[in-house]
Every structure is written in structure tokens, then in C-alpha cells.
Amino acid sequence: xxxxxxxxxDIRAMLDSIGAESIENLFDEIPAALRSGKLTRVPEGMxxxxxxxxxxxxxxxxxxxxxxxxxxxxxxxIPAAVWQITTRGxxxxxxxxxxxxxxxxxxxxxxxxxxxxxxxxxxxVSNASLYDxxxxxxxxxxxxxxxxxxSRRILMPKTVHPNYRKVVQVTVKNQGIELVEVDYDAxxxxxxxxxxxxxxxxxxxxxxPNFFGNLEEVDVLTDWAHSKGSLVIGVVxxxxxxxxxxxxxxxxxxxxxxxxxxxxxxxxxASGGPYYGFMACKTALVRQMPGRIVGRTVDLEGKQGFxxxxxxxEQHIRRSKATSNICTNxxxxxxxxxxxxxxxxxxxxxxVAASCHANTLALLDMLAxxxxxxxxxxxxxxxxxxxxxxxxxxxxxxxLRAQGILGGYDLSADYPELxxxxxxxxxxxxxxxxxxxxxxxxxxxLSKRRxxxxxxxxx
Amino acid sequence: MSIPxxxxxxKTHEWAKLEADGTVTVGITHHAQDLxxxxxxxxxxxxxxxxxxxxxxxxxESVKAAxxxxxxxxxxxxxxxxxxxxxxxxxNQDAFAAWMYKIKPDNAADLNGLLDATAYQALVDSEAH
Numbered sequence: 001x002x003x004x005x006x007x008x009x010d011i012r013a014m015l016d017s018i019g020a021e022s023i024e025n026l027f028d029e030i031p032a033a034l035r036s037g038k039l040t041r042v043p044e045g046m047x048x049x050x051x052x053x054x055x056x057x058x059x060x061x062x063x064x065x066x067x068x069x070x071x072x073x074x075x076x077x078i079p080a081a082v083w084q085i086t087t088r089g090x091x092x093x094x095x096x097x098x099x100x101x102x103x104x105x106x107x108x109x110x111x112x113x114x115x116x117x118x119x120x121x122x123x124x125v126s127n128a129s130l131y132d133x134x135x136x137x138x139x140x141x142x143x144x145x146x147x148x149x150x151s152r153r154i155l156m157p158k159t160v161h162p163n164y165r166k167v168v169q170v171t172v173k174n175q176g177i178e179l180v181e182v183d184y185d186a187x188x189x190x191x192x193x194x195x196x197x198x199x200x201x202x203x204x205x206x207x208x209p210n211f212f213g214n215l216e217e218v219d220v221l222t223d224w225a226h227s228k229g230s231l232v233i234g235v236v237x238x239x240x241x242x243x244x245x246x247x248x249x250x251x252x253x254x255x256x257x258x259x260x261x262x263x264x265x266x267x268x269x270a271s272g273g274p275y276y277g278f279m280a281c282k283t284a285l286v287r288q289m290p291g292r293i294v295g296r297t298v299d300l301e302g303k304q305g306f307x308x309x310x311x312x313x314e315q316h317i318r319r320s321k322a323t324s325n326i327c328t329n330x331x332x333x334x335x336x337x338x339x340x341x342x343x344x345x346x347x348x349x350x351x352v353a354a355s356c357h358a359n360t361l362a363l364l365d366m367l368a369x370x371x372x373x374x375x376x377x378x379x380x381x382x383x384x385x386x387x388x389x390x391x392x393x394x395x396x397x398x399x400l401r402a403q404g405i406l407g408g409y410d411l412s413a414d415y416p417e418l419x420x421x422x423x424x425x426x427x428x429x430x431x432x433x434x435x436x437x438x439x440x441x442x443x444x445x446l447s448k449r450r451x452x453x454x455x456x457x458x459x
Numbered sequence: 460m461s462i463p464x465x466x467x468x469x470k471t472h473e474w475a476k477l478e479a480d481g482t483v484t485v486g487i488t489h490h491a492q493d494l495x496x497x498x499x500x501x502x503x504x505x506x507x508x509x510x511x512x513x514x515x516x517x518x519x520e521s522v523k524a525a526x527x528x529x530x531x532x533x534x535x536x537x538x539x540x541x542x543x544x545x546x547x548x549x550x551n552q553d554a555f556a557a558w559m560y561k562i563k564p565d566n567a568a569d570l571n572g573l574l575d576a577t578a579y580q581a582l583v584d585s586e587a588h
Contacts, residue, residue: 312525
């Protein structure tokens with residue numbers, strides 16, 4: 001599209017043709033009190049050169065840190081080929097592939113993505129992605145309520161990511177859906193397996209690994225929920241699935257719906273986005289699943305073709321009965337994930353997952369030797385764990401940051417009962433030297449705090 | 460296709476037939492299947508479910524749209540037709556034979572509130588314009 005601004009003459013001609021005096025007149029209908037006026041908190045514009053200088057400076061401050069924060073967003077190595085291929089013009093389209101004859105490439109990519117996600121999660125079908133992991137969980141809750149029919153209660157453990165729980169709450173609160181909080185075992189940091197809920201509920205949400213990085217007793221929990229006639233919604237880290245039991249194999253019958261955040265599969269850490277949510281389910285629930293599904297078929301000449309299936313359930317036809325209210329399909333990030341998974345293959349994914357796990361165990365081992373650090377829950381873990389430190393978590397994290405280390409996620413706001421607790425994560429991107437550096441700095445900072453506790457106003 | 464005179468019709472395009480045993484068989488009309496096109500899925504209500512008159516209780520899905528099916532009268536679902544669930548195209552082949560579910564009516568006299576074939580024909584004609 002050419003960039004052609006309107007000239008004063010163009011604007012005059014357009015205004016004359018509709019009989020308006022000025023552009024300002026077009027807003028007459030809006031009461032003055034509703035007009036925002038001057039935006040005093042938004043700074044003045046900057047020149048392109050100033051902006052690019054500012055961004056370079058900011059990027060440098062980001063890049064210098066050694067990152068041990070996970071908490072829902074994970075740093076993984078992304079082969080250069082991933083985004084080189086993803087950003088090719090053929091993939092770079094904002095158009096949704098409704099017109100199958102013109103979109104075979106996009107449709108094939110989505111088909112392959114769905115096949116990989118179904119295989120990774122051990123489920124029958126996958127959709128083509130949702131907005132992000134938290135909204136995918138909200139959609140899964142709505143889907144469970146739609147298909148269960150007799151109950152609008154959902155068991156939502158506290159070991160589910162706090163932000164996910166907030167997003168679900170906001171999405172469902174006006175629909176008469178009750179989220180029942182399930183506490184965790186204070187010693188183990190996992191959902192207690194002697195759950196006793198006699199009321200009818202539509203689904204139990206099971207995070208795996210959970211927000212603390214711990215592995216839940218998924219088999220027992222899944223069978224328990226199924227024995228109550230309820231569905232199981234698994235919230236999983238896709239990277240972990242290369243190593244641990246996929247949700248399709250939990251308990252005797254497997255989870256019913258599986259959601260999660262796709263970011264670990266090829267999306268860089270970028271100030272909170274863009275990410276994407278994935279969702280997979282059993283065949284029996286496919287007509288309740290939001291989003292689109294691509295199927296493979298043959299045309300009249302017997303040639304392979306791809307097309308959107310189950311379209312009648314999509315929001316553009318079913319309207320008020322639509323199965324989704326968020327139709328955002330994160331096409332580009334999904335493209336990157338599909339290429340990421342293709343390049344790594346099942347063996348590559350397994351190697352990455354195993355390396356994350358090994359690094360985390362090695363880090364926990366080093367930290368365990370430090371006076372003033374203890375692992376809060378005994379494990380097993382995937383690539384994240386909760387540690388308790390002998391000084392306030394915020395103070396320790398600030399001191400680590402001064403040494404160029406992002407030491408983890410401060411749990412005090414979300415889980416005050418854990419005390420001075422930090423969630424740490426070590427992915428495959430960390431070397432032995434990095435782990436060593438973290439442990440050394442932690443030891444140095446804690447021993448300094450023991451000798452001279454810091455003044456409350458000094459970091 | 461002619462509209463069978465021995466059936467009753469809802470404004471929402473379901474047909475209802477009072478059986479000898481007192482139950483009422485329900486399906487969608489020829490006109491409804493014609494508008495929807497090729498059927499691909501039928502979701503019937505659960506047996507034992509109590510329905511109010513005009514309550515949404517089933518879904519028929521064609522290649523074009525997913526549509527709700529309403530209960531013509533109040534009653535309890537006593538049977539569903541697994542044949543149309545397995546082969547939804549039977550509705551396209553003969554909509555008045557491919558029944559969906561049977562209701563034990565709370566009050567069989569409620570059927571009198573539905574349209575007869577002539578009135579339904581008039582409804583179809585008026586909707587065509």
C-alpha cells in the first residue's frame with residue numbers, strides 16, 4: 001500500500017462534500033466531558049533517531065543480565081533458522097485462511113502444528129492456537145462447563161499460575177461459574193491427593209509442572225476427578241512433555257482438555273509477548289472446542305488438500321452460540337513454534353528438556369550447600385523450584401541484580417505464607433559457570449547480610 | 460415435498476407426531492433441512508431430561524451452520540434416535556422419517572397449540588418472501 005497522506009486540499013474537499021466546517025465539527029456529537037483533552041502523561045513525540053537510540057540503550061540493559069526467572073515465561077535457545085524462516089514473506093500474512101484454495105500453505109502449516117501438539121500432549125485433536133496460556137485456560141473452563149451441563153463449579157488449585165487464575169476469574173465471573181480454590185499441601189507444594197469434595201463439579205484443573213515447579217500426582221488426581229463424573233483440564237509446559245508423561249496418559253483415561261503457554265517453543269522473551277495459548281482435547285469434546293481446526297482431505301482429482309473443518313461451530317457462523325469469544329489465532333508465533341519443533345524433532349526437544357532438568361538439579365544442589373538457603377518443597381521438579389532465603393526475597397533479588405543476575409521470582413505477594421521465598425529456574429541456556437556464578441553471588445550476599453543486616457532504606 | 464397432514468409443526472421448524480403409545484416423536488422439517496444443507500452432526504438431548512416447551516434441547520449441524528432444535532412441547536425425553544446420530548444425512552434424505560428424539564408429554568393436549576400442515580405451509584411460504 002502506498003503511503004499517501006491527505007493534503008489540506010483533500011481534507012477541504014472531503015469536508016465540503018459532507019457539509020462540515022472543520023474536522024473538529026465531526027466530534028460535535030461527543031459531549032465535551034467525554035473528550036480526553038490533552039494527554040499530559042504521554043510524553044511529546046521523538047524523532048526516529050532519538051527513538052532508535054533510546055531503544056538500543058534499553059536493549060543493552062536487558063541483554064546484560066543472566067536470567068534465572070521462569071514463572072510462566074522461559075528462556076530457551078532458539079535456533080537462528082527459526083525466525084529466519086518464520087519471517088519469510090510467504091508466512092507473513094495477516095489474513096485468516098478461510099479461503100482454502102488461496103491458503104493451502106498456511107493451512108498445511110496449521111495442520112502440521114496441530115499434529116505436533118496432539119502428539120506432544122497425547123491428545124486426539126488440537127486447535128490452531130489461542131491468545132495466550134491464561135486465556136486458553138479460561139476457554140477450557142468455559143468448554144468444560146458447556147460439556148458437563150449439570151455443574152458450573154470448577155476446582156482451581158492454588159498451584160496454578162496466579163496470573164492464570166486471575167484471567168480465568170475475570171473471564172468467567174459474570175457467567176455464574178464458581179471457581180473453588182483448592183489449597184496445596186504445605187510440605188509438598190502439590191495438590192493434596194486426599195481431596196474430598198462431595199459437591200458436583202465440572203472440572204478439576206491440574207497444573208503440570210505446577211507454578212512452584214513441582215510435579216503433581218496427576219494419575220491419582222485424574223482418576224479421582226473422573227470417578228466424580230468430572231472433566232480434567234491439564235495446564236502444562238509443552239517443553240516438559242518431552243520428558244514427563246503427557247496429559248493424554250494421565251490416570252486410566254487421560255486428561256480431557258489440555259492447555260498451556262506455547263512461548264517455550266520458539267518465542268523469545270520479549271517484555272511479555274506476543275505469546276500464544278495451545279489447546280488440545282479428546283475427540284468427544286471437539287465440537288465444544290473453541291478456535292479452528294484444519295483437516296486434510298483429497299480433492300476431486302485425488303490430490304491432497306487442507307481445509308478448515310468444524311467451521312459451523314466457529315464464531316462467524318454460530319454467533320451467540322459460538323464456542324469461543326477470543327478468536328485470536330496467533331498465526332505468526334505458531335508458525336515459529338512449528339518450525340522450532342520441526343528443527344529440533346522429538347529427540348531434540350527431549351535433549352533440551354533433560355538439560356533444563358539437569359541444570360535445575362545442579363543449581364539446587366549448589367544452593368543447598370549455602371547457609372541461609374533451603375529448598376522449600378522436596379520435589380520432584382522439572383526446571384523450577386522454590387527456595388527460602390534468610391533475608392527478605394526482594395532484598396536478595398535486588399542485590400543479585402546489582403551483580404547482573406536476575407535471581408528469580410519473588411513469591412511474597414502471591415504466596416505470603418511461604419515466607420521469604422523465591423522461585424528459581426535454570427533452563428538449558430545456563431552453563432555450569434553460570435550456575436556457579438549464581439551460587440557464589442547468593443552465598444556472598446547472604447553472608448554479608450548475616451554480618452551486617454542491611455538498613456531498611458539501603459539496597 | 461408435501462407437508463404430511465398427520466403431523467404437528469412448531470414455528471421453529473420441528474415436526475411432532477403423537478404415537479399410539481402416547482409418546483411424541485420429534486424431528487426437523489423438510490424445509491429446515493433444505494435451508495441448512497448437508498447434515499454432518501446431530502446432538503440429541505439426554506434420555507430422562509425434562510424439557511419445557513420451546514426449550515433448546517438439541518443441535519443439528521450442517522456444513523453451513525450449527526442450529527438449535529427446540530422442544531415443541533413440555534415433557535420428558537424417553538428415547539433418542541442413534542441412527543441419525545451415526546448418519547446425519549438421513550435427515551436430508553427424508554426429514555419426516557428421520558426422527559431425533561421422543562418425548563413423554565406432560566400434557567398431550569399441548570399438541571393442539573402447534574401448527575397444522577396448512578398453517579405450517581403458510582409459514583414456510585411467508586418466510587420465502
